[in-house]
Amino acid sequence: MIKVEFHNREKELKRLMKIAEFEPHTIYFIFGPINSGKTALIQEFIRRLGKDYVVFYVNLRGKFITDYQDFTRILFKFEKRKREEILKEILKTTTRFLSTRGIPVSEGTIDLILAKRKTEDVFEFIEDYISDIAKEKRPIFILDELQVIKDIEIDGKLIYKLFNLFVRLTKELHICHVFCLTSDSLFVERIYSEAMLQGRADYMLVDDFDYETTVGFLRKYSFDDEEIDLAWNYFGGKPVYLIKAIENKDTLEEFCEDSLEIRCGQILDGLYKLKKRDEKTFKLVLDLFETIKEDGVKYKSLNDALEWCIDKNILFANPIKRVVKPQSKLEYLAIKKVLDDLS
Ligand SMILES: Nc1ncnc2c1ncn2[C@@H]1O[C@H](COP(=O)(O)OP(=O)(O)OP(=O)(O)O)[C@@H](O)[C@H]1O
Ligand SMILES: [Mg+2]
DSSP states (O other), rough: OOOOOOOOOOOHHHHHHHHHOOOOOSEEEEETTTTSSSHHHHHHHHHHTTTTEEEEEOOTTOOOOOOOOOOHHHHEEEEOOOHHHHHHHHOOSSSOOOOOOEEEEETHHHHHHHOOSSSSHHHHHHHHHHHOOOOOOSEEEEEEEEGTTTOOOOBHHHHHHHHHHIIIIITTTTTOOEEEEOHHHHHHHHHHOOOGGTTTEOOOOOOOOOOHHHHHHHHTTTTOOOHHHHHHHHTTTTTTHHHHHHHHHGHHHHHHHHHHHHHHHOOOOOOHHHHHHOOOHHHHHHHHHOOOOOOOOEEEOOOOOHHHHEEEEETEEEETTEEEEEEEEHHHHHHHHHHHHHH
16 A cells, blocks of 8 residues: 655744744644645644643534534543543653543543533633643644634634633643644634734644645655656645645546546536626626636735635635635636636
8 A cells, every 4th residue: 555654844843843842822823725734734743742742632624513512522532530540641641642532531520511501611621621731741732624613603602712712821821832723714814803813823824835845745656757747737736636646647647637627617617606696706706717826816805706716715815915826726727727618
């Protein structure tokens, strides 16, 4: 079996390690185009952490959260052991401690937590719990796919309460690093302009591989210059597409053309549906397609056309630089081809 090894990202890893070494003082939002390797990067970061660190990684992808109980079941991992035993394991381990299923707590705590009908109380519980760990170790809390809970209301907007907890853990108490990952740029845009996070959050872009990184990656799988050119010209540095290119190396040209055709079909399908529903936005999307450049274009504020393209993962908006660009090279090629087809 051919296994794809984690590749490069040394610059990003160095930055993450630096952040981890420093006292927590801000929430970090890790954002980037879809499938750019955010989750893979954070996993590698966790692997490299030393024994002082205690990591709680929670991935909200695919999680169905409608109420308070759903949310607590995701945040916590209920164990048969007593609180003291759990804490002992966390503090005494000789490698970094990692829980990928939420914060481990004893089963005896279930009732206590669920009885706390208010999210604020649960967050107080987490604060106390993390404070205890922080006396001896360095806790890191990572929430992947944060946008899953962007609109959830549990006696008020859940996300704001969560942000309050994160501000408390970082800026106020300095006891826990907090990293939030998302590829939803409409959501990042919202967070970025959120008053309650001003000066309390930092942003780290994880983009697709650059050209050199892509070449290095493909060389590992014996791509020659011509094959590298072909893959780069169709897929740019998006890891997920490159992995598929490696898988289809023997029929690379055909695979590239098929991929483009499929992506064009998807975009056209979306456009026809949009046209039926909202002719005005449809026309604006086509205008936007005309003006979009591979490296992106500046935008001032989002409008319906931009939002539609972002929502359909055709374009990616970077609210910090205020640049909107195709999600990848494949999307760029598809946009231009769709315009040709429609003209
Ligand atoms: N640096 C890397 N080296 C090797 N493979 C990578 C690397 N980065 C990402 N990948 C692979 O590319 C695929 C997409 O990566 P990943 O899921 O981390 O992206 P993501 O940005 O988290 O995606 P999403 O937008 O869905 O959250 C995965 O299969 C992953 O293993
Ligand atoms: Mg991810």
